[in-house]
Amino acid sequence: MMASTLSAGQAAAFLFGGFFGLLFLRVPVAVALGLACLPPLLLEDRLWPMIMVQETFNGFNSFILIAVPFFLLAANLMNIGGITDRLVRFSRAIVGHMPGSLAQINVVLSIFFAGISGSSTADAASQSKIFIDAQRREGYDDSFSVAITAVSAVLAVIIPPSILMIVWGGVLTVSIGGLFLAGVLPGLLIGVAQMATVHVYAKARGYPTYTRATLKEFLASFIVSVPALMTPFIIIGGKIFGWFTATEAACIAVLYAGALSIFVYREMDLKGLKTAFMDTGKLSGITLFCVGTASAFGWLLAYYKIPEAMLSGVIAWDMGPVLTGFFIAAVFLIVGCFLDAIPAIIIVGTILQPMAEHAGLHPIHFAMISIMSLAFGLVTPPYGLCLMIACSVAGIRITDALKDTMIMLLPMFGILALLILWPDMALLLPRLIEPDFLK
Amino acid sequence: AQAPITLNGASQFNDEHVFNRCMTRFEELVKQYYGRPINFVMHKNSSLGLEKQFFEYMSAGRAVDYAIVSPAHMSTFSRAAPFIDAPFLFRDLAHWNTVLDQDLFKPVADEVARRARVELIGYAGGGIRNIFSSRPARNMAELRGLRVRVQGAPIWSRTFQAIGMAPQVIAYNEVYNAIQNNVIEAGENEAAGVEQMRFFEVGPNLLMTQHAITIRPLCFSSQTLARLPRELQEAIRRAGREAGVFGRQTESQEDEQKVAALEAAGRLRRIPFTERAQMNAAVLPVMAAYAREIDAEGIQTRINAITS
Amino acid sequence: MAPHSGVRGALRRFNQFYARFLEWLLVFSVASIIPPVALQIFARFTELLPRYIWTEEASRFLLVWTVMIGAMVAIREGTHFTVDFFPNLKGRQRAAADLLAGFFVVVFALVFVWWGWEFTDSAWYRISELAELPLWTIYIAWPVAGVTFLIFMAERIWDDLAVLTGAEEPRA
C-alpha cells in the first residue's frame, strides 16, 4: 500500500540479474525467467508470487497462441504424411544444381514451408530433423548446418501466414491481411540473401553439388507438389474471402495437411499420427512454457514501468522516419535476445507505437520493421528459440553455432536496413492488391 | 516521516479515454477530500493486462487497487454481476439515469462485494451501444442472419439469437480483422469503443439499435480499503460515487458527439432502426428467463416499473 | 542403466509409468483442441452444425493443459531449453553443476505447488465465463505440474548424487 518497495532500477537489477545469473548456472530458460520474478514478487509489498502463476496462466490462456500447436502439428503431419518429401524433391529440382545443394534446398524448403506455417519453431524443429543429419553425412560442418537451418526458419514468421503478424495485428489494431501481404517481398528477399550466403560458403568450403535435374524430373516433382503448394493460397484466399480468422487459419492448415496425407499422398498411418500428436505436444509444451514465464517477466517489467523509463525522452529526440526505423529495429533486436517475440510485442510494441506515429512511419511499415527484427531474435542468444531447437537436435552447443549464425545474419541485417530505407518493400504489395488494407 | 500511501490503478486504455479521465477525476477528488499527501500510480494501455485480470488482482487485494471494469468480467465470481450490464434493460438515457440514481443494482453490488471482495464504489459508463456493420439494416427482417460479434456472456448471444441474428464469439482484439475479412459482418459497441478500435473503418454502418447503455463500475479492492485510515476510506467512497457521476455525464455527452463527429467526417453512417418495439418484444422471454436463472427478477421488475 | 532395487527402483518404475501416462494424455489433449476450433469455423457456413458459444474458451483451456503436460514431460526428458555455458563438463563436475541447476528447478516447482495451490484455492466456487466450467479444473494444472516436477526431479537428483559421491559411473 505504501510506495513501491523497489525502485524501477532495483527491480530491473533483480529481473535481469536474476535471469542472466540463473542462465549462467545452466537453469532452463523458462525456469530462469520465472525465478527471476521471485525476488520482486516477494520483496514488493503490493505483490506476491501467485502473480507468477496467474500471469503464466494468462500467457497461455490466449486463443491466438492456439496457432502455435496447430502450425507445429501441420508441420508434423506434412513430414509424416509425405508432403515434405515431395516439397524436398521439388526444391531439389529447382536448386539442386547450385553449389551447396542440400543447404540451398534447406532454404528453399523453408520458403515453401513459410507459406504454409506461421511458426518458426515448427520450421526449425521439423527441418532440423530432416537436414542436420543429412548435411552432416554430406560433409557440411555442424555449425553451418545448424546455423542455416535456424536462420532459414525465421522466414516462417516473415512470409505469411505468421503468428507474429496475428499477434501484432490483434494488439495494435493493424490489418492482419495487410501485414500478410506486406511480409511477402521482405521474406523472399531474405530468402534470396540466404541463398547467396550459402553460395559463398559452398564455394569457399567446397560443399557438394548435385547434378542438374532434367526438365522431366522438374515437371514430375512439380506436379506431385501442387496440392501441397496450394496451401498458402488456401490460407491467404480463405482470409481474403472471409472464411476464417487468422488464428483459425492454423486449424485449416492442420486439416488440409491431414487430408492431403491421408487421402492424396496416403502415407499416414496410426502410429505416425500418434507420433505427430505427441511431438507436437512436447514441443508446444517446451516453447509455450517459456512464453508463460516470459509473460510474468514482462508483466513485472510493465509494473515497474521499466521499458517506459528506458525509452522516456527518446520521442523528444525527434528523429526522422529513417532514424526512428533504425532505433525501433535496434530496440527489438536487443529485446529479442532475452524476451519471447509475443510478450515483446505486447510490452514494447505498444510503447514504441507513439514514437513510430510521431516520426510518420506507416503502421504496416512499423509493424514489418518490428516483426523482422523480432524474427531475427529467434536466432540470437541467449533466448533464441530456433537456434536452441536446431542445436538441441544437432547435439551441439549454442556457442559452437554462434559464429556462423552471426555471419549469416549480416546479409539479413542488410535487408532489414533496406526495409527501413525503402518502405515500399512492405507497402508495395498491399497497395497493389488490397488498397483497402492501407487505409 | 512516513512515506505517503500509494494506490495503484489500472486501465486498458490511453489517457484520452473517458475511463482514464474518470479515474483521474477520482484521484483528484480523493486528494481533495482526504487533504493529506497520497500518491496514485496509473498503469494504462493494458500494461498490467486486461480488465478481467485487474478485477482478479483487486479481488486478491494485491497489485491493483482500483479500476473500471466491465461487469461481464465479474461473472466468474458472481453469476448475477453481468446483469448490471445486460442488453435490453433500459428504454433510454433518462431511464438508465434513474435506475442508477436509485441504486437499484445494490443487491448485485453486495453479492459482488461478498463473493469477490471488490466494492463497486461508483458507476461510470453511459455509452449507448449500437451495431457497427459492413452492411446496413433498418428492421428485423434486414437484421436476420447478421453475423455479429457479441460479448462473451451467454445472455448476449441468447438475446441476439432471439432477434434472429447469428451471434459469433470472437476475441475482442480480432474483431477488426474479422470484419475486414468478412468472417463476421458486424460487432456492437459504444462510440468510445468504435472510435478507439477504429471499427468504423471496417463497419461504417452504425445501426441505431440502442440495445444497451453501458454501466462500468469503478471498483475498489475491499482488502486494500480495509487497510486504509478511516478518513481515507470515506474520501474514497465519496470520490468514487462522484467520479462515477462525472464519468457518466462525460461519456453520455461525448458518446453522441463522437458519433456526430465521425458521421460529419464521412467515416460512418447512422442507419435509423425502425423496429425497436418488435426487437424488445423478441428478447422479452429470454430476458425474463435470464433474470429468473440468476435470481434477479426483483431488480428487473423494479427497473421496468420506473416510469420516467 | 542397471535397475535399482528399493525406493530408488520403485521411484524409477513409477516415473516411467507416469511419464508414459502423461505422454498419452498429451496426445489426447493436442487432438482435442482441433474439434472445437473446427466446429467454430464450419458452423459459420452451415445451419447443420450447432453454433456453440463455448468453443473459443474450451480450446483455450485445452491449450493450457497441453502446455502444462508438455512442460511436465520435458522435465523428465530434460528437454527444456538451456543455454549451456559449460558444455564440456564431465563426470562429477557435471553432476555437481546439474545438482545446482536442479536445485533452482526444485525451488521453481515449490513455487508452483505452494502458490499454484493458492491459485486453485481461489477458484473453488468460480465458473468460467462461456462454458461455465469450474475454474479449478484448469488452475489445478499448476500444483499438479509442481508436484510432477518434484517427482521427476527427485529421480534426476538421486542419479546426480550417486555420481557425485562416486557410487556410480556417470551416464553416457
Ligand code: NA
Ligand atoms: Na530451412
Ligand code: NA
Ligand atoms: Na509463414
